[in-house]
Amino acid sequence: MTMRAQAEIDLGAITHNIRTISARTSAKVLAVVKADAYGHGLIPVAQAALDGGAHYLGVALLEEAISLRTSGITAPIIAWLTPPGSDFQKALSHDIELSVPSADIFREILAAAKESEVKPRIHIEVDTGMSRGGFLEDWNVFLSELAEHQNEVEASGFWSHFARADEPGEVANARQLSDFEHKLAQLQDLGIHPTYVHFANSAATLTNSDAQKDIVRVGIAMYGLSPDITTLGEVSQWGLQPAMTLKAILHLVKHVPAGSAVGYGGTAVLDHDTKLGVVAMGYADGISRRTSSSAAVTINGERAHIIGRVSMDQFVVDLGISSNAKAGDMVTIFGHQASSADEWAQAAGTINYEIVTRIGPRVPRIYLH
Numbered sequence: 001m002t003m004r005a006q007a008e009i010d011l012g013a014i015t016h017n018i019r020t021i022s023a024r025t026s027a028k029v030l031a032v033v034k035a036d037a038y039g040h041g042l043i044p045v046a047q048a049a050l051d052g053g054a055h056y057l058g059v060a061l062l063e064e065a066i067s068l069r070t071s072g073i074t075a076p077i078i079a080w081l082t083p084p085g086s087d088f089q090k091a092l093s094h095d096i097e098l099s100v101p102s103a104d105i106f107r108e109i110l111a112a113a114k115e116s117e118v119k120p121r122i123h124i125e126v127d128t129g130m131s132r133g134g135f136l137e138d139w140n141v142f143l144s145e146l147a148e149h150q151n152e153v154e155a156s157g158f159w160s161h162f163a164r165a166d167e168p169g170e171v172a173n174a175r176q177l178s179d180f181e182h183k184l185a186q187l188q189d190l191g192i193h194p195t196y197v198h199f200a201n202s203a204a205t206l207t208n209s210d211a212q213k214d215i216v217r218v219g220i221a222m223y224g225l226s227p228d229i230t231t232l233g234e235v236s237q238w239g240l241q242p243a244m245t246l247k248a249i250l251h252l253v254k255h256v257p258a259g260s261a262v263g264y265g266g267t268a269v270l271d272h273d274t275k276l277g278v279v280a281m282g283y284a285d286g287i288s289r290r291t292s293s294s295a296a297v298t299i300n301g302e303r304a305h306i307i308g309r310v311s312m313d314q315f316v317v318d319l320g321i322s323s324n325a326k327a328g329d330m331v332t333i334f335g336h337q338a339s340s341a342d343e344w345a346q347a348a349g350t351i352n353y354e355i356v357t358r359i360g361p362r363v364p365r366i367y368l369h
């Protein structure tokens with residue numbers, strides 16, 4: 001049975017990319033599998049990353065961490081977005097390591113530890129200039145509370161996150177690193193020596209060896225996509241391979257005369273007789289409506305551009321009058337031997353991260369080994 005649409009995930013590419021990144025650094029690799037592994041599928045990708053030698057898994061949400069555990073994965077897992085009121089007891093009972101970005105959350109984790117009699121493994125997160133996660137003005141308050149309770153927790157990590165790692169040489173990166181070292185020294189002055197210091201995301205891992213520390217947290221590069229195509233270029237320069245190919249079926253093919261308007265709003269009017277193809281995928285599946293009349297797909301090796309507005313479940317492409325494409329043919333939207341996720345990102349005015357993470361839940365993920 002042919003499927004209407006599918007995202008083919010090359011798990012061999014995930015494993016290869018982890019191995020390739022590991023070969024570039026002496027740090028351990030933490031595979032970032034938040035957001036359903038950037039839309040690629042949480043459990044199969046986590047397993048492929050571990051097969052490639054990843055030591056840690058990283059997620060944003062506690063629910064994501066628990067899904068990994070209930071699937072039987074025993075590797076260390078960090079969850080770094082656990083707001084106040086999260087079920088920290090449940091996190092501890094599943095052996096999930098927790099990020100501590102505020103004194104409030106630290107207190108909740110301590111309280112949960114008392115109830116469950118498990119020593120929490122924490123990763124202390126400092127804000128070094130991004131003004132997003134981590135300790136900033138409450139850092140000194142936290143340091144004194146931590147000193148008081150240091151026997152109740154295990155300091156597994158000390159970490160921060162770059163705002164501009166995709167701009168190597170940018171002075172903000174050096175400033176963040178020096179603030180990080182300063183705060184680490186303050187922690188060490190209290191006699192607290194975290195097991196793992198970590199800072200680098202994909203961009204820093206690929207371009208800044210000073211940032212690699214004990215663990216690198218690799219997301220987009222593991223999926224074979226560039227952290228920033230304009231500043232860093234294609235990932236093929238590092239030997240990385242894109243893991244996702246997005247496909248949909250050609251639902252209809254028809255001759256349409258010059259002068260016809262295509263799609264909602266009649267925004268595109270044909271200036272030539274042509275064959276149009278209706279592709280069975282739309283914005284509900286993650287095809288941004290902003291790609292209307294711009295991005296290109298590939299059918300039987302030939303490119304065809306979107307014409308008119310993208311609808312909820314379908315969009316129309318101009319196949320050209322001499323096309324041999326027929327209903328039932330497979331259309332490659334991006335990936336292997338087609339446009340890249342970056343070309344779709346450019347057409348949609350966004351970044352490749354958003355293209356892959358927005359592929360909707362009604363698109364089945366098919367795993368190639």
Ligand SMILES: *Cc1c(COP(=O)(O)O)cnc(C)c1O
Nearest residue numbers: 032161201202203217218219220
């Ligand atoms: C998402 C995320 C990463 C991975 O970033 P990439 O640019 O995809 O490598 C690393 N660390 C944290 C804290 C993140 O939230």
